[in-house]
Amino acid sequence: MKKKLVAVLLAATMSLGLLAGCGGSGGATSGDAASSGSSSEAGASGEIDTSKEVELVMYVISDRPAGQDLVDENLNTLLKEKLNCTLKINWIGWAEYAQKYPLLFSSGEEFDMAYCAGWLGFANLAQRGAFMALDDLLPTYAPDNYAMQSESALQQATINGKLYAVPTLLPTYTTYGSIYRGDIAAEAGITGPIDTFEKVEEFADYVVANHPEMEALDQYSAGPELSLVWTRMNGLMDVDSNMRYLFYDPSEEHPTVKAIYDLDGVTEFYQMCKEWCDKGYWSKSALADTDSQKTQNGKAAMRFHNIDSWSGVCVLHPEWDFQYGPMTKDIAHLPYTQDCMVISNTAKNPERAMAFWNLLTTDQEVYDALYYGVLGTSYELNDEGQFTILDTDLYATNAMWAARTMDLNRNQAGVPETYDTLRQEWEGKIKEGVGAEKFTGFVMDTSSISTEVAACTNARQQYGWPLELGYTDNVEASIEEYKTAMQAAGIDKVIAECQKQLDAYLESLN
């Protein structure tokens, strides 16, 4: 009998064992403890002792360019001389970042710096103790960088009362808009930017009728962007970039958080989506199509995205004369943590890393060496100081996007002039503390509702995306279905929590 029991237990554990691939790293290091002692080592002036040579390790997300060795060598010679350190850049490829990135912090691996961003789960990781707190480190070892940081940038990088990231110094904007083929618009006789749904329709009708070889609007499996454009046109803000089904109106004094299907005019909007789908603006199998580069490869005439995507396609295909139609009513800065640099709680040399960051964001020579490589070999500059990567098979700009600053960053040769004028125009429109800008410092903490958020993410994809692409016979019934699914997923609890945090944020401003 006993033997049998043992056998059963053995079998039980065996079959359980099949799953337990991810084992334990017991490396319990406390970020707070590591940072608290560090400031005492600095002199009164914030000078750092660089007598010992160290190797800094930095993680970025992108595919490693084939010619990177040469770029690294050049940069390291420079760093050795300026800071007595070398930098080892580890690249996580696009194909594997979703699995690998969170593991960086759970594996206990020792490294100093990493690129981080909202879309990599900055707030989530910070709440879970993945990073070292920088409250002392940043002002002490990177004083010049710290001086350039705006109040709201620092606020966004502060989670649970501690500063966990160095935000970017290059502002980006919430503007979404249409990126479209200027040559085709001219053919269709459309003048002026396409920045309303009526004009989009006029353009798309023309493409469907005259360019059957391409899709009018670029849609693919990563999900539609139309609802975001629609809400931005109406001046609404999304609560979190990972929850683009919850919106509020920043112009109200006490904004209420609403699910997308409860917004005014949503039925008409979805009706329009269905009409567009029926007219053949996009494929009826778009969600099965994994081709993300249809616009830049001439297979689609228009897509909705931000201004940086636009400048990207402009450089690739000047002959198609890509144009940009901004479609955002209430422009604000995107959170500065959109691109940021974090220090791992396993960092061996956080002080030197911060000193390096200070140098990188203030010294053009170091910045160029990291970001563009070797002048004459990997890149060249034109008279206006715009860069061109010389051999794109071998070299690319660095992926540490958080290092870009207004002063040091260069435009790529071929970026249209409107890129700068539009950005200046937006910068002029933004008023500190008014409208959408008032809410840029708001960071949603989803840790208490992670269960519901996970279920809602899924329900939105299952019911929201098809609706937005017009894949339905009865719009109103589908909206009802969407609503029911979201409610079952616990949207009410999510809304209540978002409302609570938004109110608390407003409270903190006053």
Added chain:
Amino acid sequence: MKKEGFLYEFKKNKALFAMAAPAFILVLVMQYFPMSGLILAFKEYQYNLGVFGSPFNGLQNFGYLFNSGTGWLITRNTILYNLLNLITSQLLAVVIAIFITEIRAKYFKKVTQTVILLPYFISWVVVGVFVFSIFNYETGLINTMISSLGGEKVNYYMMPMAWPIIICAFNAWKWTGYNSVIYIAAVTGVDGEINEAAEIDGATIFQRIRYITLPSIRPTLVTMVLLQVGRILRGDFEMFYQIVGNNGQLFNATDVIDTYVFRSLITNPDIGMTAAATFYQSVLCFAIIMIVNTVVKKIDEDYALF
């Protein structure tokens, strides 16, 4: 009779123990030690506190699977798909194995076997592209054929009911050749003299298959099925993800536990919640394999796995 203790056994069979030791240690280190990570299913994981330092949070991690009512649906889908795939791919594999061993023409036999095995080496990512080019509405193979014959195009991506068949067909296409290799070995292992004797006695080819070949490969068949049943709650993530992709309209008919977990947590990864899902799968798998094994044991003790 007095039972001898473990120490006595050890002393008596030192050499045998030494030979078993590497395998034993390997299993212990690779399979049993990592199991302690299961504890994460009941914890709120903190990077700075590690696996064992993180605080417990009860059953909260399981919530997203069941609160919205999808837990039952995806469990059902996973089991049904695996059953369907198990039956079709094993059945076809047996048929093909018998067919191939009965063929006498050498070159035809080799070519057939190779062609059937080839899909096994094609990645699901590529298969996903096949599926899209066959079934998509505007330029898909089937719809182009339909419209050139003057028919009305069919939007397969809005027809959930078509997908269990499509998925099952592709699964069989990919796995049959691979599974048949094992059965070919089993069929070839049948004593040729029995077949010859049956032939002389006037048995037809079907009678020989029915009364000689099939009973001879029964142990292999049962073992293969039992091994598959042990994985019945694990959806083949790559297959489902690459074939179905992000088509929400199809999810109710095509979602398995693995794809649901992936989609729910892709934007907000949470180690505890992922661990909870695998924990759930493993416990159910364990229960199912125990039940099936007991049933098999009742019928014929020799066929049971343990």
